[in-house]
Amino acid sequence: MDYSEILPEVIKVADEASNKVLQIYQTDFQVNYKEDESPITAADVASHEIIVKGLRRISPQIPILSEEGLLAPWEERRQWQRFWLLDPIDGTKDFTQRTGEFTVNIALIENGEPVLGVVTAPALNEAFWGIKGIGAWKRDGRGQAQPIEVAVPPATRRVVASKNHLNAETRAFIDSLGAHETLQAGSSLKFCRIAEGAADIYPRMGPTSEWDTGAAHAVLLAAGGNVHTLEGKPLRYGKENVLNPHFIAAGNWYF
Template identity: 75%
Template structure:
């Protein structure tokens, strides 16, 4: 498959979902809670529906796994060599707290690896995308598109962290890095900040699911970065258990 040939259409799908999300974000929306007590809003559902419809118009042969449609049995998923992996809204807490740092994420997975990803930040009016091996790009709030690349770190590492998930294990890991500066970011924007050279490393020693990381993982790979588990293994997708192991995202200098 020539990923670059379908990338513009995937960006259009993400933009359409972002418009729906932003309309609800700017309204007086209600917050409900799933069985695991994670928040969900009408924006999650609306984004899911727009993305699924849009991706099916691109290719009806590629199956779709979404956070809001995750009840597909393993016996079916285990045969997927290529599939779309989407998070209609990553950072729902950022959405409900109105920080603006939530994202819409679409990834294409092939043989367990992210090969293409699109990440939009509707409230910030930013978007990132990339095809692994072909480069990563950012569209800023003015609409200008430019290529992005991970930075070579200076002596003091810029460590990107989450205000909602900065636990003690993560703090201890950060302390091992020596001189550092904390860079706050929400949702999958943490990976994108590294991809565009505004941060150097993101340790995640807490729970995430495959759809939380896949799209931005592809962008980071396309920008020259990497993600590895604490055991030095690449982060894989399409597992029976959709939980990710703990990992570190950074430019290639770290690994």
């Protein structure tokens, strides 16, 4: 598959979903809750439907795994060597709290590795995308796309952490880094801030699912960074249990 050939179409799909999400964001939307008590809105559902329709048009043969879709049985998923992984809105809490730091995420996973990713932040008017072995880009509010890459970290590490999920274990890891500055960001933007050189490391010692990380992980890989488990192994996708282990995202200086 030529990733560069399909990337513009995937960006268009992400933009279409983002526009719909932003329309709903600007209304007095209702918040409902799923069985696990996580929030869901009409924007999550609408984004899911737009992305699934768009990806099936682009690549009807590639299966899709979405947070808002049905989880296919493991006996079926274990056969997937390549699949789309999407989170129609990552950071629904940021969406409902109206912080603006929520994202729309589309990743292509191949043999357990994210090889293409598109992340949009509709309320911030930003977008990020990357392709394994080719590079990563950021599109700003003026619609201009520029290449991005991870920074060579200064002596004082810039640690990006979750606004909603900063627990004691993560705080202890951050303190172990020595001199540091803590930056806060929501959703998958934490990966993207490292990818664009605005932060250096993101430790996550708390629960996440594959769809929370896949797209931004692809962007970070393409920008020269990486994501490893606490055991030092690359974070992988396509597992029976879609929950991620704890991980650290950073430039390759850390690994």
